[in-house]
Amino acid sequence: MKKLIVTFFLMLSFSSFAAELVINSNPSECDIFVISSSGKKSAIGKTPYKGNLDSLKSTFGLSGTVQILVHKPGFETFNILVPVISSSDVILNANLEVERSIKITQDVDLLVTDLFDVLRMMRVKDFPSAYAKLERLEAKFPHYSIIYEMKGSISYMQKEFKKALNYYRKAFGVNPKNREAYRMKVYLEKMFKVSTTSAGGKR
Amino acid sequence: MKYFVILLSILTLNSQADESGFHDVLSFNIGMISHSVTENESTLVSTDDSTSSDETETTSTPTAVSAISFNLNWEFETTQDKSYFAEAFVPMMTTGGAGVFLGGVGMNWYLNDLGAKYSYMLNGTEFTIIPKFKYYWGASTGIGYIIYNTESAKKSDVFFDLGIHGGGVYGFNNTKGIKFEVGASRATGVATTGIKINLFLGITQYL
Numbered sequence: 001m002k003k004l005i006v007t008f009f010l011m012l013s014f015s016s017f018a019a020e021l022v023i024n025s026n027p028s029e030c031d032i033f034v035i036s037s038s039g040k041k042s043a044i045g046k047t048p049y050k051g052n053l054d055s056l057k058s059t060f061g062l063s064g065t066v067q068i069l070v071h072k073p074g075f076e077t078f079n080i081l082v083p084v085i086s087s088s089d090v091i092l093n094a095n096l097e098v099e100r101s102i103k104i105t106q107d108v109d110l111l112v113t114d115l116f117d118v119l120r121m122m123r124v125k126d127f128p129s130a131y132a133k134l135e136r137l138e139a140k141f142p143h144y145s146i147i148y149e150m151k152g153s154i155s156y157m158q159k160e161f162k163k164a165l166n167y168y169r170k171a172f173g174v175n176p177k178n179r180e181a182y183r184m185k186v187y188l189e190k191m192f193k194v195s196t197t198s199a200g201g202k203r
Numbered sequence: 204m205k206y207f208v209i210l211l212s213i214l215t216l217n218s219q220a221d222e223s224g225f226h227d228v229l230s231f232n233i234g235m236i237s238h239s240v241t242e243n244e245s246t247l248v249s250t251d252d253s254t255s256s257d258e259t260e261t262t263s264t265p266t267a268v269s270a271i272s273f274n275l276n277w278e279f280e281t282t283q284d285k286s287y288f289a290e291a292f293v294p295m296m297t298t299g300g301a302g303v304f305l306g307g308v309g310m311n312w313y314l315n316d317l318g319a320k321y322s323y324m325l326n327g328t329e330f331t332i333i334p335k336f337k338y339y340w341g342a343s344t345g346i347g348y349i350i351y352n353t354e355s356a357k358k359s360d361v362f363f364d365l366g367i368h369g370g371g372v373y374g375f376n377n378t379k380g381i382k383f384e385v386g387a388s389r390a391t392g393v394a395t396t397g398i399k400i401n402l403f404l405g406i407t408q409y410l
Binding site: 085091 | 315317326327328332333335336337
């Protein structure tokens with residue numbers, strides 16, 4: 001009887017104080033790997049994951065700090081160093097970012113779609129809406145000369161030539177290979193009799 | 204009661220981890236305070252009509268106050284191995300109106316690897332470590348007010364309290380735990396001195 005009671009309390013204490021490792025991710029269904037101090041990479045499952053930290057330690061020979069990788073194709077691999085502290089639950093909610101190349105493609109796709117919208121607005125002479133959309137695009141993509149060039153075009157169509165010249169200059173400054181911006185810049189500089197050397201340099 | 208609600212509101216509003224990432228802890232405990240009171244001889248006065256003489260000098264008779272009490276404890280400035288706290292004790296069930304009121308501050312030292320919940324958030328990723336079981340010891344000081352009964356009168360006294368304590372917390376989910384604490388202290392009052400023993404069981408909540 002005494003042995004039974006001791007066994008019961010031992011089991012209770014081990015199960016009660018067993019540390020848990022919980023890993024969730026956005027998106028879900030990501031592969032989870034642990035890297036031991038010897039550099040060995042082992043897969044432990046997929047998210048959402050719930051496991052016993054102590055059994056992981058004994059199975060994969062983990063101690064001290066454990067490196068956890070959360071990976072899904074199309075997303076940047078999430079990498080974190082987790083200190084393994086006795087009798088402590090570890091909860092990780094990993095937010096994986098879309099892979100850089102995919103993100104750039106998505107951004108360019110958004111830019112092109114919005115620029116087509118702007119062109120459509122310009123055709124129907126809805127200049128305020130077109131300008132507002134370009135302002136939003138400029139905040140998100142400040143290094144695309146096409147945005148300044150189109151702002152210049154809107155100003156030109158509204159016969160605000162000085163404003164248009166400023167935008168064409170900016171477009172040319174952002175991307176000196178933008179031929180249309182250069183052509184319009186030179187044209188407007190001639191109109192205002194401004195020297196090209198004093199306003200952006202020769203090309 | 205109004206001030207108690209305001210205090211709880213403030214603590215709940217500040218329910219984020221501080222810059223270090225460690226969370227404050229609020230605990231509500233119920234338990235027993237046993238305070239032995241011995242009146243200082245210089246303050247003893249006879250409470251009956253008899254005259255005292257050298258032969259019939261009044262002597263101090265120790266008396267004890269035992270009361271089921273409520274304890275509210277707020278741990279702040281938590282780190283991996285220590286925390287500061289402010290606490291208050293009020294009697295709930297007393298015999299003959301006797302009881303101990305106490306307000307104090309102190310410090311806990313955690314004996315295991317992690318003393319409080321730690322969380323870190325960056326770019327939508329959240330990382331949390333929660334101690335499943337933690338145990339600690341600590342020291343505290345405070346000012347109290349005791350109401351006690353002698354054989355012939357009800358008396359009260361203000362005292363300065365200095366003590367030590369120890370306990371443990373078992374976390375049963377990500378924010379709450381069960382706390383057990385036992386403590387002993389020396390109470391030095393204006394008219395009395397005594398030893399205070401307290402034993403509390405309660406619920407902790409990470410803020």
